[in-house]
Amino acid sequence: MALDTKAIGLLILGLIIGAAIGYGATAFTGGGQATTQEEEQKTVTYKIGFSLPLSGQLSSIGKLWEKVAYMAVDDLNKMMESYHLPYRFEAVVLDDGTTEEKALQNVQTFAQQGIKVVIGPAASSQVKAVKSFADSNHIVIISPSSTAPTLAIPNDYIFRNTGSDALQAKALAALVNHEGIKKVVVFYRDDEYGTAFADFFKREFEALGGQAVLLSYASNLADFASEVASLSSKVQSEGAEAVVLISFDTDGANILSHAKDDPVLSQIRWFSGEGIHGASELLQPSLAEWLDSIDFMGTRPVFISNPLYEEFKKKFEELTGTDPPVFSEKLYDAVFLAGWAIVRAGTYDGEAIKNALPEVAKHFYGASGWCILDENGDRAFQDYSIWTIKQVDGEYKYVDIGTYSGGSLTFTENP
Amino acid sequence: MESIIGFLISWLPIFAIYGILSISLNLEIGYTGMANFGKVAFYAIGAYLSAALTISVMLSLVGKNVPLYSIEAVQALSTEGTGALYTHPAALVGLFVLSLVLAFLVAGAVGYLITYPTLRVGPAFLGITVLAFGEMFRVFMRNYEPLGSTKGLFGLNNPFVWLGNSLLSQGLFALVALGLLLAVYVYAERFVNSPLGRTLRAIKDDEVAALCLGKHVPRVKATVFFIASGMAGVAGVLWTFYQGSVQPDTFVPILTFYVWAMVILGGMGNNLGALLGAAVFTLVDRALTFAAGMMGPSLIIPPNYLRWMIVGLVIVLVLMFRPEGIKPARPIKTPAWEAVKEEVGKDG
């Protein structure tokens, strides 16, 4: 008994000492704030924090993002080296489990380790959870994927390297309208992303003379068979000609695989946003065949015919064997933005970096295109490509067949 | 040094929140034997109540009539220097205190009402009923537009943000949180070391026998549930002001079970144990997060996953080697002891 007490006491003591040594170590290495050396050879290493959903609801994307993150930091360092700049960067990746509490804990941990720039978290709700801490402690947050309109706030420490959903909703509405469809059912996640997207889409589509019926589904479920069944009867009763699906990858793939077997839903057109682009489930022959047969189309934010993106994509495929998932080019560029902003600021200080970031973004052209930010710290311009799933050399692949830029739709390939 | 202060001001409120939650759960399970699997519901009630109250009152103070979750609301509240949080310090602190009181009363009242229908079913199903209630509350909040539905409510900050200096305001908040935890702990200690505490233990042992000894068991249980749920509501208020936002999906059932782990690790039926359990759990979690950040990607097991595996293993190992928890249950201490000594001594 006494031994057990002692053991636990030691355990706790060990943990506390471990933590203390951790702090000591950070203090020693200065959390990346190594004093600037006059010597040319002495390089300074800055840490960039990443709060990514490596587990939890978004883990299927988050795990791939982690690989993008390491790849990006690697590439950034190579770039610094090729420019003979004495700066190096190091990625510190923490898992936030797709929860708000852990996201905040991660940002706090980064703050304690002296890290001033954090990339992530992924979901808008998580960004909201860290906003108050980031603002008052001057930690720059760059979310690659938060698109919630309620976060479009000027002059804070939150930056988002993604276009607002309002823009994409417009592109998607134009696409659906172009395909000659007059009435759709919008089937969307009931979270903030889905709700806002659906509302914008309805507004834009009805401005074009169409009619959109909204139908939401609970996003945190395991399976959506019953939702798909309700969707089917909705489509029938409304006489809709198409479904617009606003989803993420896992839920979207699940919904589509059920819709494939539905007598009504398998016969009509389907459209989608960017959420499921890149999901490997859609490329399974049985599903892909159906998607091809109904001319499944979607929009996604991308810079049109961007060689940097092609290069990034190729590199990522070589590294992992899979297509880059949604928002990964945004994440990739966010790393570069962060790196250059630190260099431009000349000091590893949150406020300076925050002020430098919009300037850097103004001139930065990366895999995701031109990264200029608006007054809210969100991406100002965004072009979209039209994607579909097609057979290429006997294999189903994601293919971009057109673009939406400056309010006009162009097809580069015949759908 | 600075990072240690930074660690303390970010950890102490979390410790206080979980400390209060585990003391309140300990009152229910450790002393009274009520297995509550829905603690998170009352935590959520406190959090939502304080956020909705504070944001709406602050907005009306600056004469803004906009939805609570809108960008305009966030800007009106929290723009540094000019937002309502900065220009109305007295109101902010007042609302914080009012939230604490109201959250205690409202969450407590809900808890009180919930126990009554479940008594019919027997103790085994009390927990499940509350769990179901909590999930229903969460799903409802996800769909309730006036309180932000899935957008949640945000734009708040800690109640001392108007001080300007973030270290000072957060430090002060950490101290207040710690003070609240201390108050809850002292209250719980005095609450159980009394004839009522004796009755609670008796109800835990055998509620039917307690009923036969004239104890109004349903009322006692409902009272304990009132107090414990009210405490959880107070923890919810702390959470709102700590994080500055409220999101419906924070309040998932697993949070309740983390609190369970804290109580059982610390030792059931011992308030100090519950406190220690919360401290160990949150500290282990933070220390491992910190370590994971230092380790880098080179390990065979990715450090982010390893960190969680260690958390799981720590729970299992502590229970294997010390099933009664870090601090075993303590006897009820009332002045009866001293009286007995006098009485026994009299005979010589």
Added chain:
Amino acid sequence: MADPILEVKDVAKYFGGVKALDGVTLSVPRGGMIGLIGPNGSGKTTLFNVITGFYVPTRGEVWFEGERIDGLNPNEVYLKGIVRTFQIPRLFPSLTVLENVLLTPPNQIGERPLYAPIRSKWEKQERELARKAVRLLKRFGLGDYIHASVSELSAAHIKLLETIRGLMTDAKLYLLDEPAAGVAYDMAKEMFSFVRRLRDEEGLTFFIIEHRLEVLMEFVDYVYVLHNGKLLAEGKPDEVVQNKAVIEAYLGG
């Protein structure tokens, strides 16, 4: 019977189709020591459960000291002054012997939720009760076990403790469910003589279920016999043991 403290009038209790009690009428005189016997499943414990408020009778009434008490809850019945013990003793294992005794007085100030954390409000009462409890425990030979846990007690001591707990209150009627079960013959006799002493010294009333007739019959002054939920016989102990119907029920059952 003069001055009945407890009257059971035509009480019936059905569980679905099973008639556990079927029209039982009996009364217990103040200061009496009354036995209740009957074969297994004859409804003895059900009758106790009806009296103490566990069950609401399907039919009939229970009166205690001029008040109707059937349909009251067990705790309310206790507060009226009826204490019961159980066939299998139900003490509280996580409380000490002293605490088990201290638990019983009703309406303690320190049990009110608002007053419980404020020690000064109830300290005086608690001390008085503790002194009373110690005196009681010493008087019945449990003085050495004041701080012992219940699990350290012998079976006989547990039975004893369960019975004397009620003395902390001003309970008037004791319902004892097989006080001598599982206790050696000598101890059982001691137990009963102790009960009789209580009756004589404190003026309490006892209503006792007991299987061990050889002990019971020596001590009680009146016996009721239940069989299949009905009153089969009643009378002085020596009359009852002569009763043919009773013998048949016991042998046949």
Added chain:
Amino acid sequence: MVGVSEILNTVQMGLAYMVIALPLTLSYRVTQVINFVHIIFITLGAYTVALLGLVGLTNVWIAMGAAFLLGGALAVLDNVAVFEPLWRRGSDVLIIMVASLGLWIFYKYLIYAVLDKLFIVLRTNTLSVLVHTEGFPSVSLGGITIDGYLIDTVVASVIVSLALYLILMRTRIGKAIRAIADNQVLAEISGIPRGRVLNFMWFLSGGIAAVGGVLWALFQTTVTPEIGDQIILQVFSIAVIGGLYSLTKTAIGAFIVSGTENIVIAVLHDAFGLPLSFRPFLVFLVLLVVILIWPPLGAGGGLPYRFRVRHRSRR
């Protein structure tokens, strides 16, 4: 409008739920422990079929067999390493519950870690896998297509429940399991080798739960490491509707929940425009109603206390 697809979904979902919930009820009834590792059994089963499909072993029956063995082995391991030692020490069931919570966290992230490594080996995103397996072919009946996976599910669940019934009712070890469920101490006194019987029981429940995981994967088609976590509340609700005691009631509960999730929500949506996102809300509403109106353990679980006391007058 309730169509054919709602009914087919109810059947397939209900059967999968049933196969997952039956062992939960069984193990709870025998040990009184709420076992969090049950989540892992489901995930393990789902990943077995998904990963076997990835490497080209696409027979669904092989996958079920493998899942059964893996799930059973894991359950026995837990019992031998953690549950049994704790029980021997006289630990409270709540303590064992929290120990299983710890095990669940450990296993969950172990699965993440293993998948992370498999990612590199298989060069595909293992954190989200589409099930690719073959069982019965799809059948067309009068214009209604019945999915092959549905037929697999029906066959498998019939086999599993029949086998469970036969084992529990007709074999000696089944009787021993029931004896332990009724009274642990008495069973041990009467010479039943508790340890061995419990190991068998755990093997059975872990294995069946993993088979349930396979069936669920066939239904959901996309497998992620969160698959077990996502449905555990529903499964738990089902077991509670079964009173955590009766296997028959658990099976009925599976169809009550599945019917609520498919048919009731569709009807309410059509009739009153209730958002589909209220689906989990309805499940818990049903659970509450069942608990309160039809108490699973009857009055035996409750206090002998009545809130409506008949008014009594003084004489």
